[in-house]
Amino acid sequence: MQETFRRLIDWIRSALFTLIIHGLIIFFVFFGFLNAPEKIKAGGKPMQAVVVSQQQLDEQKQKKVEKLEELQRQKEAEILEKKQEEQKKQEEEKKKQLAIKKKEEEKKQAEEKKKQEEQAKKEQEELKRKKAEEKKKLEAEKKKKERELEKKKAEERKIKEAEQEKRKEEERKKKEAEEKKRKEEERKKKEAEEKKRKEEERRKKEAEEKKRKEEERRKREAAEKKRAEEELQKRLAAERQQQEIAQTQAEAANALQAAAGRIKSAIENNWRRPGTSRVGLSALIQLKVARNGEVLSARIIRSSGDPFFDQSAEIAVKKASPLPIPTNPKYYEYLNEFNIEFNPDE
Numbered sequence: 001m002q003e004t005f006r007r008l009i010d011w012i013r014s015a016l017f018t019l020i021i022h023g024l025i026i027f028f029v030f031f032g033f034l035n036a037p038e039k040i041k042a043g044g045k046p047m048q049a050v051v052v053s054q055q056q057l058d059e060q061k062q063k064k065v066e067k068l069e070e071l072q073r074q075k076e077a078e079i080l081e082k083k084q085e086e087q088k089k090q091e092e093e094k095k096k097q098l099a100i101k102k103k104e105e106e107k108k109q110a111e112e113k114k115k116q117e118e119q120a121k122k123e124q125e126e127l128k129r130k131k132a133e134e135k136k137k138l139e140a141e142k143k144k145k146e147r148e149l150e151k152k153k154a155e156e157r158k159i160k161e162a163e164q165e166k167r168k169e170e171e172r173k174k175k176e177a178e179e180k181k182r183k184e185e186e187r188k189k190k191e192a193e194e195k196k197r198k199e200e201e202r203r204k205k206e207a208e209e210k211k212r213k214e215e216e217r218r219k220r221e222a223a224e225k226k227r228a229e230e231e232l233q234k235r236l237a238a239e240r241q242q243q244e245i246a247q248t249q250a251e252a253a254n255a256l257q258a259a260a261g262r263i264k265s266a267i268e269n270n271w272r273r274p275g276t277s278r279v280g281l282s283a284l285i286q287l288k289v290a291r292n293g294e295v296l297s298a299r300i301i302r303s304s305g306d307p308f309f310d311q312s313a314e315i316a317v318k319k320a321s322p323l324p325i326p327t328n329p330k331y332y333e334y335l336n337e338f339n340i341e342f343n344p345d346e
Contacts, residue, residue, distance in 0.1 A: 003090065007083075014079050021072045025065050252334040255326035260340070262324040268344045271316035274308035281309045282343035285317060291332050293322035301339065313342045 284302035289295055298317040300310045317323075325335055 003086075006086070010079060010083065014076065017075055018072065021068050025068055248330055249334050252326065252328075252331035255328065255331055256335055256338060259324055259326055263320075263340060264342070266320040266323055267313075267316050267340075267342065270319035271344055272312060273344075274306075274312050277306050277309040277312070279345050281306055281345070282341060283310050283313050284339055285313060285342055286337070286339050287317065287323075288337050289323060289325055289335070291329070293325045295321035295323060316342075 281304040
């Protein structure tokens with residue numbers, strides 16, 4: 001439908017173009033040279049007329065007609081070429097559709113063949129399965145008869161074995177009674193001997209235990225005295241160490257307090273205020289530093305309420321690394337982690 005409509009439009013365009021060309025030819029032939037204007041020179045004197053022969057006029061008209069006809073031929077040739085291209089495209093499209101259809105047919109035939117082969121294979125497998133089931137059934141019946149026969153033989157053996165076991169059990173009980181009596185006599189004898197031996201060991205152990213406890217008491221008293229002296233020395237040493245630590249902590253805190261201004265200045269010099277942050281904001285930053293003042297981590301532990309301000313503060317701290325912390329090595333243990341108030345507007 002679309003192809004027919006496109007052809008109709010092309011035909012209408014060609015017809016209109018032809019009519020326009022012929023109309024222009026007629027116009028130039030009959031009306032082009034009827035009213036030639038008179039040319040008058042300046043000063044009121046008439047200009048000299050130029051005589052043009054009818055043959056020249058006809059030649060000019062003929063040239064214009066030929067030119068218009070040439071344009072028409074070119075246009076018609078373009079339209080024809082376009083139609084040929086359209087036809088060629090249509091033929092190629094038809095060939096493509098035919099190829100696709102052929103492929104689909106081949107695919108369909110291959111699938112049908114595959115289905116037939118699968119069906120035949122299934123039928124063969126079903127036949128094999130049925131034969132295997134019949135064979136299995138026959139073997140099961142054969143085994144069942146063999147089991148029944150074996151079961152009957154086993155029952156006969158079981159009856160014989162039960163009779164033998166009964167005789168053995170009677171003999172075993174008789175031997176056990178005799179063995180039990182002999183063991184009971186031996187046990188009583190051993191118990192008496194063991195009781196006598198244990199009594200002697202108990203008296204010996206009591207004497208040794210009394211001696212050991214006395215020795216342990218003397219050693220314990222000496223050890224407790226020594227431990228009390230050592231604990232006193234340790235307590236005194238710990239008190240001295242605590243005093244030294246407290247003094248070092250105080251000195252480190254004073255040194256950090258003295259360096260706080262330089263640290264804040266270093267951070268503020270590397271800070272850039274975010275365009276959306278207002279004046280007067282502050283945030284508390286937790287810092288971890290190396291011995292040379294290099295910033296290992298910076299974390300906001302009390303936000304300013306403005307995430308852009310907090311982020312800019314963290315960036316400024318990292319840019320200011322290494323920070324001018326106290327350089328005394330004994331202070332580092334107490335200065336490797338500290339908090340700083342960042343309030344650049346104060």
